[in-house]
Amino acid sequence: MPRADVLSELLKPLRLTDTYCSRWRAGGSWGIAGADDSHAVLHHMVRGGCHLTFDDGETLPLHEGDLAVFPHGTAHSFASAPGRATTPLRSVLPDLSPGTSASVTIGSAPPDTEILCASLHYDPTTEPALYRALPRVLVLRRELLRDEPLLHLTLEHLPRDITRSAPGTPLVSLRAFEMVFVLALRTAMERLAASSPALTALRHEGVSRALTAIYASYAHPWTLASLAQEAGMSRSAFTRTxxxxxxxxxxxxxxxxxxxxxxxxxxxxxxxxQEIHQAIGYGSHVGFHLAFRKELGLTPGEYRAQRTAPASP
Structure with missing residues (x-):
């Protein structure tokens, strides 16, 4: 059996369920402001460039060929230049239903910029803690993407494919954007690790082995000593790192x-x-019950009742 790897195990609980994609053509002066999203978001600069701005004022330029990945959908605007007036995304695209797509033309002049955007939907309760610790945006520049042929070619062909009306297009779109998402995270892990402690953790020889063990074999009776042994480090060095x-x-x-x-x-x-505590590595239902209630403020039974209750009409 192939040995588990940390990125695969990190993303395994994050079950992508659907995608919404849009193709933007913009020219002259323009700006769009998005709110916080509970999904991963991708922006690929097919042609031209734009500027990303976060609520705290940080601004990043995107150039033709660049890919921006927002792992947890942090609110941001994208515009022709910093400081441009922005229009709320929802006023331009009021219907962002999963599985659909749209084409938008905006701006004060004929389009000279094209952006491919996608929102990748997943259940937030499946979001791993380390995934939440990833930077709010990962920018993969064109030069870097050219060293990743599969990612580069997929991005190159996506704008044409998502506009097709052929049978199976929504599923093809989901799988294609899912592949872009995973390939982008792999590239960031390998090439941009120095920019983030979370990415460094995925690359660290010892810590990544311990993380793989935690994600893949969470039901094992791990102790600090056995995890440190898995990492090949002393307990003190492992705990600190x-x-x-x-x-x-x-x-x-x-x-x-x-x-x-x-x-x-x-x-x-x-x-x-009554079987769940054993499936996740607890020796007793009582211990699981207490831990669950302490962390989530509900008993396991109350949580189940909430999640399985019929939807209101």
């Missing part, structure tokens, strides 16, 4: 991963409540 890079102690990270899996199982009424 893990906390510095991941942002929390190993035991806390393992707890979150187990409770994350518990929430997935609780959302499935076919899984007996």
């Amino acid at each position: 893990f906390r510095d890079l991941v942002g929390e102690p190993p035991a806390r990270h393992l707890l979150f991963r187990r409770l994350q899996e518990a929430r997935r199982l609780l959302a499935d009424p076919a899984v007996p409540l």
Whole structure:
């Protein structure tokens, strides 16, 4: 069996379910402001350039061929230049239904800029803690993308393919953007690790082995000593390095991963409540019950009732 790798295990709980994509043509003076999104967001500069601006004022230029990935959909605007007046995204695209797409033309002059955008939908309860620690935006420049042939070619062909009306287009679009998303994160992990402690953790030889163990084998009775042994480090060095890079102690990270899996199982009424503690590595239902309630403010039974209740008409 192939050995698990940390990026695959990190993304495995993050089940992408659908995508909304849009193709923008812009010219002259223009600006669009988006709100916080609970989805991953991609912007690919097909032609021309723009400027990204966050709510705290940070501005980043995007040039032709660049790819911007917002792992957790942080609010931002994109405009022809910094300081431009912006229009709320929802007033331009009031219907952002998953599985659909749109083409938009904006600006005060004939279009000279083209942007491919996508929102990748996933259940926020499946979001791993380390994924949340990724930077709010990862910018992969054109020169870097050219060294990644599969990612580069997929991006090159996407603008034409998403506008097709052929059968299966929504599924093809989802899988294509999913591949772009994973390839972009892999490239960032390999090439941009120095820009983020979370990316450094994924690249760190010892910490990445421990993270893989936590994500892939969360039901194993791990201890600090056994995780340090898995990482090939002393307990003190492992604890310090893990906390510095991941942002929390190993035991806390393992707890979150187990409770994350518990929430997935609780959302499935076919899984007996009394069996869940064993499936996620707890020796007793009582211990699981107490940990779940302490962290989430609900008992496992209450959480299941909320997640499985019929939707209001």
